Amino acid sequence: MNLTHMFNKHFLALVLHCVYNIKTTRKTRSIIKYTFKITYSFSKPAFYLNSSHTFAEMLIVLVSLVVCVSSKSLRKYRNHFASFPKYFQFTAPEIQKCRKFDPKLGECLAEKVVDSMHRFKQGNKELGIVPLEPLVIQKLEFGNSGDGPVAIQQVYENLKLFGITAFTIYDSEANFSDENCYWRFKSYGNLVRMEADYKMSGQLLLFPINGHGKSNNTLYECEAVYNTRCEKYTKRNQKHIRMTDFVLKLKPKRIVFGFENLIDGNEQFSNEVLKTINENSEQVYADVAPAINEAIAKIEKEIVNQVFSRVPEDELFLS
Template sequence: MQLEFGLMLTFIVLASTSELPSDFKICRRSDPNLVACFNEAGQKATISLANGLKSLNVSPIEPLVIEHMSVGETHGVVALKQDFRNIKLHGLTKGLKVTGYNIDFDKLVFKSLSFNPEISLDADYTIDGRLLLLPIRGNGKANITMYNMKSTNTYYGEKFEKNGEIYMKIKKFLVKLSPEKIHLHFSNLFNGDKLLGNQMNKFLNANSDLLFNEMRAPYEETFGIVFTKIANDVFSKVPFNKIFPE
């Protein structure tokens, strides 16, 4: 469920240094320690991004608000239709660690690893289908909390010209998510039957890895779309050479 959090954070920091405290790092392409510079810049950006950057119209990401995410029905041991609305994602900037940048400025491909100790999703949900042999249905409030989330992240960019200046936009964002542990809670399962609901929530958590594997791809796709937009909101305003000076 991530987003290249660290790389996106670093991009925004570099793009808006005039609006940020003087202790934020600027990373030059010629820096022989570029990887370490990006790692540190991304780390320092988290606190400021939690509240957004008004000067560049970047909304707060603590929490990150997502309108809608759906998971279509699969045909296997998990056969669920899931719909999430009014999503609030907490924890993207808390305890974030970014490492292992691999940067290709010729092809504009940026790769990194990131770690979040806890990411929590709160949303209005609708669910219908079955998990293993058990039917499940309901609608109400849902919480999905992922612990020790590791992710691998890749941005693909391209340059374009606007008003005589060269800019960059993100064409595609790919993320692969790997949480160590997941806890789920769905309120109002089975029309509010507390006994059945409690039993099903226990069953869901006992099989949380299986359920998450079915949800992984829509999570990754949704976050890729959201963070591509955030990054491009910055890149569309700041020339490439000011974001990544030589």
């Protein structure tokens, strides 16, 4: 297929839409309008390029197309271009795909998702994936109450979560049919580290806590058990997937807590309290684990649904 055939009436409609409907800058509109002058002929019905155009002019055409289709505001008009040839449609080529009705779908997802986690460490704006290594969480707040030895409220800001892209997935079972949509799996990572600014208040073992400052907590040999369910919905005449239930149980074998200034203004006492906490880290973690699991699961669910909202179901799986 040569360029003359490729840049047909669909391309003309697309660029017209960019010029008159998208909130581009004046400079961008000028570039696209100049493209019209050098490529559109009133004596022919098609939008075309031919050998009479210089390389620079042809390059401007291609740049204009990139500017046009990369515009965020064009996404809301996606449905109007559903009949376009494949080279004009919004697809998800970077997503590693499985066959939806493969009997070994769970195994395939385990492999492809781990691969995608590695490739998307730095994120992907087109798919709505934030950088994953580290995963930055602006604010994470949770707490537990009761008569136990640990009853504290914790707030973490500017939290950086390291290590999640190094996890492997196993014992994976999945079904993405309309009637029964779910994915259950286990995941394992050698280390997860969390750096943040923290505030903490309440009762921790025998100590009244009212601290704030820097924190650096490390979880070793982590097993994560996921149990998720999903549903289907229609958006712009295309079917999408949405996670409805997202349950996580994170089980580290060893935890090392690092909090400065646990007892506000008393460094020596703070260090002694921290030493006692780490000597009883399993008990401390067990008391706060449900709140941590719920908070992390909520964030991961939002990330997954962000991708699913942008990518239709038929683009997530092989046909």
